[in-house]
Amino acid sequence: MNEPRELVEHFFRHEFGRLCALLTRSLGVRRLDLVEDVVQAALVQALETWSRRGVPEDAAGWLYRTARNLAIDALRRERTHAQALPRLAENTEREFSPLEAQFADEIGDEPLRLLFVCCHEAVPAESRVAIALRTLCGFSTAEIARALLTTDANVQKRIERARDRLRELEVEFDTPDAAQLSARLDAVLAVVYLLFSQGCHVTHGDMPIRRDLCDEARRLARMLAAHTVGDVPTVHALLALMCFHAARFDARVALDGAIILFEEQDRSAWNWSDVREGMAWLARSAVGDEVTRYHLEAGIAWEHCRAPTFADTDWRRIAELYDTLDRIAPSPLNSLNGAVAEAYLHGPQAGLERLAAVPPEIVPARYPGWHAVIGELHFRLGRHTAAERAWREALRLTTARADREFLRRRLAVCRPDGEEPLESAV
Amino acid sequence: MPKFLFIFRHSTDPQSRPSPEEMQVLGGQWYAWMQKFSASILPGGDGLKPSGRSLKAGIVTDGPYVEAKEFVASFSLIQADNYDAAVAIARECPGGCNAIEIRELAGYA
Numbered sequence: 053m054n055e056p057r058e059l060v061e062h063f064f065r066h067e068f069g070r071l072c073a074l075l076t077r078s079l080g081v082r083r084l085d086l087v088e089d090v091v092q093a094a095l096v097q098a099l100e101t102w103s104r105r106g107v108p109e110d111a112a113g114w115l116y117r118t119a120r121n122l123a124i125d126a127l128r129r130e131r132t133h134a135q136a137l138p139r140l141a142e143n144t145e146r147e148f149s150p151l152e153a154q155f156a157d158e159i160g161d162e163p164l165r166l167l168f169v170c171c172h173e174a175v176p177a178e179s180r181v182a183i184a185l186r187t188l189c190g191f192s193t194a195e196i197a198r199a200l201l202t203t204d205a206n207v208q209k210r211i212e213r214a215r216d217r218l219r220e221l222e223v224e225f226d227t228p229d230a231a232q233l234s235a236r237l238d239a240v241l242a243v244v245y246l247l248f249s250q251g252c253h254v255t256h257g258d259m260p261i262r263r264d265l266c267d268e269a270r271r272l273a274r275m276l277a278a279h280t281v282g283d284v285p286t287v288h289a290l291l292a293l294m295c296f297h298a299a300r301f302d303a304r305v306a307l308d309g310a311i312i313l314f315e316e317q318d319r320s321a322w323n324w325s326d327v328r329e330g331m332a333w334l335a336r337s338a339v340g341d342e343v344t345r346y347h348l349e350a351g352i353a354w355e356h357c358r359a360p361t362f363a364d365t366d367w368r369r370i371a372e373l374y375d376t377l378d379r380i381a382p383s384p385l386n387s388l389n390g391a392v393a394e395a396y397l398h399g400p401q402a403g404l405e406r407l408a409a410v411p412p413e414i415v416p417a418r419y420p421g422w423h424a425v426i427g428e429l430h431f432r433l434g435r436h437t438a439a440e441r442a443w444r445e446a447l448r449l450t451t452a453r454a455d456r457e458f459l460r461r462r463l464a465v466c467r468p469d470g471e472e473p474l475e476s477a478v
Numbered sequence: 479m480p481k482f483l484f485i486f487r488h489s490t491d492p493q494s495r496p497s498p499e500e501m502q503v504l505g506g507q508w509y510a511w512m513q514k515f516s517a518s519i520l521p522g523g524d525g526l527k528p529s530g531r532s533l534k535a536g537i538v539t540d541g542p543y544v545e546a547k548e549f550v551a552s553f554s555l556i557q558a559d560n561y562d563a564a565v566a567i568a569r570e571c572p573g574g575c576n577a578i579e580i581r582e583l584a585g586y587a
Contacts, residue, residue: 059505064498092495093528099501100525100552103508192497204493 059107062264064095067112068190071119073162076187079123081169081218084187086126094119163188164279167272170214171239174221179214180243181250182207189268199250199265233281240276241290241346244269248294263301270294277333288337289346295330296353299323315362327357345381348373352389367397384416388425400429420450424459431466440466479557481520482564485579486571488551507572515556515567523554548576555583 071091072084079087094115108114170184181200185191191199197207251265273291276282303321334350352373359365374390387410395403407426416422427442440463447459489495496504512519528549532539558564561582568578 059502062499064502068498095498095501097525099505099508103505103512190498195497
């Protein structure tokens with residue numbers, strides 16, 4: 053016990069989520085606030101004890117016992133929720149059984165249950181991510197606010213709204229049956245994917261990629277795929293998609309934190325074990341006749357990973373995939389990415405035409421990427437004035453440091469139209 | 479050598495509670511602090527459970543003391559040559575507590 057033992061990375065955070073899931077099973081979703089309080093208190097006790105005496109062998113078990121005892125104390129004090137006591141006591145007996153060695157495996161799907169509870173259709177969509185990040189991933193209010201680009205107060209409100217709804221519904225933690233779970237799978241995947249995308253496209257601050265969020269999203273999705281309910285092609289496709297994106301993280305960020313243009317990325321810096329994992333998921337996703345947005349997006353990401361050099365990219369295939377994606381999941385961002393593919397396939401003018409076809413009422417005028425792409429396409433046509441106008445708009449809208457640097461570098465190469473011969477534009 | 483009692487106070491404001499991730503970092507920093515000053519830290523220090531009892535004018539009340547802005551979370555016994563040396567040790571404490579009160583033991587007992 054005296055030997056200092058290194059805790060694995062994110063141990064506290066992940067244990068927070070696991071303990072919340074475990075205790076919610078005994079106390080019910082209505083007591084999420086109590087659950088979080090005792091789990092937090094258990095971590096405080098661990099901090100005090102472990103920093104004095106070192107980390108115990110069975111750190112996870114220590115935390116669970118402490119949190120459970122704190123919960124029992126709290127319930128005794130309340131005396132109003134006595135019905136939950138027998139369930140906690142039951143767990144005490146189980147804990148001392150010879151099965152204790154399998155402790156961690158035995159309760160493997162509790163976090164998954166909690167994920168489905170967080171995605172209950174009664175919980176407002178924008179509250180789902182917040183409550184999932186809090187209870188399952190152990191993020192603080194401030195950390196969630198940073199991740200979701202909103203204020204602490206707003207996150208607090210979303211979490212409270214989620215708790216209120218769950219309380220009103222008197223949702224039992226362990227009630228949803230397989231059919232209900234499958235029905236809620238879409239919402240769960242939406243939350244996981246949102247988590248991942250928030251991690252990929254940070255739009256403010258100094259960190260171009262919030263790796264933690266991406267890692268959490270992949271952790272949740274892998275957990276999902278390991279369970280009967282989530283062991284379905286859609287989940288495999290989402291995992292493939294996330295792996296292909298994650299593979300390119302290291303290459304996307306230059307040493308000074310600037311986002312590296314896709315064309316200039318060093319492909320040898322891609323993480324090939326992520327690519328291999330993605331390929332395995334992609335293969336498993338190609339079963340049945342359902343094609344989801346995740347399948348198509350995974351297909352697109354795979355096309356990018358598969359090309360040995362940028363010049364080898366199969367833009368025809370990618371443009372086709374975007375066309376299909378636009379039909380089943382229309383979104384201005386899909387149009388934007390589709391336009392980029394179109395531009396590589398048929399030239400910048402074709403890309404601009406595709407963007408011009410997007411109905412004005414759904415143009416994401418406040419999204420810097422929209423203007424950045426328009427600027428790039430104009431620039432490649434030699435229309436520097438139009439490029440400059442678009443890039444300035446993009447710069448005005450973006451707060452992320454790496455993106456601002458990138459745009460400034462692009463603006464620096466703009467010349468008033470006519471000063472430079474057309475062919476010098478790439 | 480003089481002995482000092484370090485009284486560590488934490489805020490009761492839930493907003494100021496460190497997140498699990500921050501707590502894990504703090505844990506490592508505290509452990510390093512304890513290792514570094516192991517020759518000065520005397521046995522007997524401990525953390526305190528969050529709630530307790532209070533006896534005032536014959537009336538016992540339950541903690542936690544919600545009205546307080548901060549509460550005593552833990553204490554350590556430190557031996558040091560003088561206040562300056564004791565304060566120097568306290569200064570190197572990791573963050574995470576609002577205040578550290580440093581009191582020399584009077585030596586009556």
